[in-house]
Amino acid sequence: MIKVLIVDDEPWNRDIVKTFGAWDKFGMSVVGEAEDVDEAFRLTGELEPHIVITDMRMPGADGVELLQALNHHFPDVKIIVVSGYDDFAYAKHAIRYKAVDYLLKPINPTELNAVLLKCKNDLETKAAERQQTAAELDYAFLHKLTRYKQLLRLYFKELNPDGVNMTCKQVIQELESFGSPGPSMLGRLVQELLSLLKELAADNGLASHAAKDGFSLPQDALSSAEHALEFVSACYSQDLDQLIRQRKYKNKLNLEEVRHYMDRHFAEPITLEQLAKSFFVSKEYMSKVFKQEYGQNVTDYIVQRRMEQAREWLADKQISIKAVAEMTGYEDVSYFYRVFKKHFGMAPGEMRKER
Structure with missing residues (x-):
């Protein structure tokens, strides 16, 4: 009205x-x-x-x-x-x-209503322009948010609370560069980051604080970008602390937990050193006990999981070979071809033709 x-x-x-x-x-x-x-x-x-x-x-x-x-x-x-x-x-x-x-x-009634109509048209045009601008800003920011979500995923996986907090501060700076975000944009931002946290917690066998029944946002969480990110940062820190305590104070390394972790993250750049750090053991010990238990080293297990998944995706001819390579963790497609051929004795294209 x-x-x-x-x-x-x-x-x-x-x-x-x-x-x-x-x-x-x-x-x-x-x-x-x-x-x-x-x-x-x-x-x-x-x-x-x-x-x-x-x-x-x-x-x-x-x-x-x-x-x-x-x-x-x-x-x-x-x-x-x-x-x-x-x-x-x-x-x-x-x-x-x-x-x-x-x-x-x-x-003159005609003149009055003519100018009222002009006002109406001007107001509606400006409202549409504001909505278009807001939509463009939302899209641009959410596109940039993808990079920060990747960093949060990496730091959470590395059990790095400083990295998580630093990334949340960078999100604040990025958001503020778009002007003064309203409650709608802040709500979308919080929803995106908490959804990622729930996913990360579930991947690591945790019940995220943000996923608990009765969970609700504090009243002032959407009052500013700073309050929104402070709240999100606190949620990440709480779940990360829980994961660190869970892994650090176990009496013994649970190799099944390690293997499940690798099954979930095989497409990411997992290294023996990072894996050992995440489970609070030395890389020498991790390498030794993993090979004793599963008969292959960490690197070979990751390659095996990638190749198994690549073979499944190749069965779907709508997925390009380049996309299969990227989804299994290989940015260099030619290197993916070499690894695949070494593993299966034939190139990805040859296997696809046989199916």
Whole structure:
């Protein structure tokens, strides 16, 4: 609904405007009336009208001062000037302070409704432009957020709380570069990052704090980008601390847990050193006991899992060989070909033809 404020010291003049305006047709509503400039300025702040229809000559401060004040403090408000005097000086002020139109008394209903329609069209056009701009900013930011989510995934996997906190601070800086984010964008951001946290926690056998029944956002979490990211950072830190305690204080290395971890992350750049660090043992010990248990070293196991998955995906001819390589952790497609042929004795394309 488009809100309208009428300003005139004469009640009957205000009644004429209310009578002649096609309010319902234009989706408008007269939300307030003012008798002087001070009251008009106060009501504009309180009622937040989209359109102000004002007389120019009133007791005390005149309409010129109101135009000046509205133009300075409420630049988005559409102003329609009405005057009983064909005074060029008033017309110049109306133009200077960006009034939509200057109407003479007695008001012509056709002229009034024509300018109201113009205001409606201008307001709707600007609203659509703002929505388009907001959508573009949302898309641009969420696209950049992908990189930060990858970093959060990496640092969580490495049990690196400092890296998680640093990344959350970088997200704040990135978000603030897009201007002042509203609650909608902040809510989307928090939802995206908490969904990732739930996934990471589940991958590591944890019940994330953010996934518990009865979990809710603090009241001020969406009041600013800083509060939103502080909250998300605290959730990540809490789950990461839980995972560190769980692994660090076990009496014995659980090799099944290690293997399940590798099964979930085989497409990522897992190294023996990183794996040992994640489970609080030396890389020498990790290498020795893993080979004793499964008859192959860590690297060979990862390659085997990648190749098994690559063979499954190759069965779907809609997935390109390049995509299969990337999904199994090989950015270099030619290297993927060499590893695949060494493992299966034939190239990926040859295997696909046989199926």
